[in-house]
Amino acid sequence: MHDIRLIRDDPAAFDAALARRGVEAVSARILALDEYRRGVATRLQEAQNRRNEASKSIGTAMGKGDKDTAEALKAEVAQIKDLLPALEADERQHDEAIRAELARLPNLPAADVPEGADESDNVEVARWGTPREFAFTAKEHADIGPALGLDFETGAAISGARFTFLRGQVARLHRALAQFMLDTQVDTHGYTECAPPLLVKDDAAFGTGQLPKFAEDLFRTTDGRWLIPTSEVSLTNSVREQIMGADTLPLRMTALTPCFRSEAGAAGRDTRGFIRQHQFEKVELVTVCKPEESAAEHERMVAAAESILKALELPYRKMLLSAGDMGASARKTFDLEVWLPGQAAYREISSVSNCGDWQARRMNTRFKPEGSKKTEFVHTLNGSGLAVGRTLVAVLENYQDEDGSVRVPEVLKARMGGIERLVPA
Incomplete structure (x- = not known):
């Protein structure tokens, strides 16, 4: 707004x-x-x-x-x-x-956001890690995953396209990744762990910008509620209609939740594999802060997401999105793109946005600066820390061996109950 x-x-x-x-x-x-x-x-x-x-x-x-x-x-x-x-x-x-x-209007882009109409105009800011050199032809996760428990056929039989059934070793690796991410954001980066609702009312979906323009991207229940596309909706709206004390800011929250997206705008894209699903899990990061803090909080949030990729030793690059490629609520966005050797390409694994006061105006969320009688709108930020399914894809492809097995990243071994390698059934 x-x-x-x-x-x-x-x-x-x-x-x-x-x-x-x-x-x-x-x-x-x-x-x-x-x-x-x-x-x-x-x-x-x-x-x-x-x-x-x-x-x-x-x-x-x-x-x-x-x-x-x-x-x-x-x-x-x-x-x-x-x-x-x-x-x-x-x-x-x-x-x-x-x-x-x-x-219905999107946020205004920040002055330092690159000009451009789409992702081809995004600017690479940094790159970390060196892609592994394979002695064999690296395969895509959709080819090695089924033998490890990534069951696309059963998911589709139960629920239709873009649903996957995880079993055994790969299900445990998925859980280990999610818990590692959540623990890192809480214990290392100081975010407060939350367990928010997965269903929200119209006002909440409006507050973060999903409504009215992007209703077709959501799933709606028969009683008029919306399944969250990301816990950003629930976390950010936890402060709606509030006047916050200056001493409570910045407020940093995180949650591991299922997310639900209709993918209405992605017809025909990534139909194969585990990258673009109707249901997936994500560790979300949300910050509510004073206007003068938001630029620094944006960099801090990106660094928190980057720390997961570094710990997993997954090569990635940091992209500054062009004005035409950002989400409607963002005034500035950084994407983290992880290297997928099976595709020989970098793919988005996290998007971290500074929304300025755009969401706060829609939610009527303000704070009272110290020594002032007037209130101001807060700034809100959100980002993935990380998308669990896409991180699983990156691990499967980067840690694969020629026999179809996948090594467990060192940082996850303590969470895998002694499993150090996923072996094809």
Whole structure:
């Protein structure tokens, strides 16, 4: 959500920022609605003031015995009372229209976000690790996974496409990865562990930006709730409609949850394998902070996600997303892309975004700076620390051997009950 004062103060700059994201100019339309609404509000206030003045004057006229004046004033008050509901409805209708216009707009990109329309314009910021050189042709996880317990056929038989049934060794490795990630974010990086709801109401999905524009990307229950696409929705909305104390910020939260996505916008992409599923697990990171802290918190959050990849010794690169490739709620996003030798390509495994005050305005979440009587909107950030399924894919491909077995990363061995290698059945 945007502050309409930004549009009033400099509509050209607002439209120019939206244009960087491929969005057409909207300032003229919104300002026309705003001008009309403000005019209605002025007429409403004037009518209310006149009603109050006339009501007081009735008593004065009656006290003087001036019945004609009193009756005329009564008639005027009655006429104004008849007019007020229409003015109130008109103001409310235009308030809602302006809010709807603002709600559908993406966040404005930060000044240092690269220009560009899509992922081809993203900029590589850093690279870590050297991809392993194989003495054999590395296979994709979809080829070696089934013999290790990655059962695509049973998942599809039970639930349809983009569902997978994990068994035995690979299920345990998946669990070990998830617990390792969660423990690291809590014990090493100081995030507070949470276990949030997986179903949310409309207001929560609106607050983080999934609604109204991206409803088709979600799953909805018959009673009108939404399955979370990421625990960002639940964690961020845990502070909705609050005025937070400055001493409680920054607030850092993490959760390991199932996530559910319809993948409506990804038809035909990654249909093979475990990369793009309707149901998956993810360790999410969310930070709520003061505006002046958000840039540093963004770097801190990216580093927390990177630490998992480094501990697992998985080569990756850090990408700064272009204006056209960012999610709607983000003003700046870093993606971490892990090396997958089976595909001979880097693939996204974490996306970490600074949303500024865009989500806070939708949730009405503020804080009171020390020594100030006025409140300000907080800044929110979110990111993956990491996506568990995609990390499992990366481990299977990077730690595979020619016989189809997969070595367990050193950092996970203590969590594997003595299993040091996944062996094909």
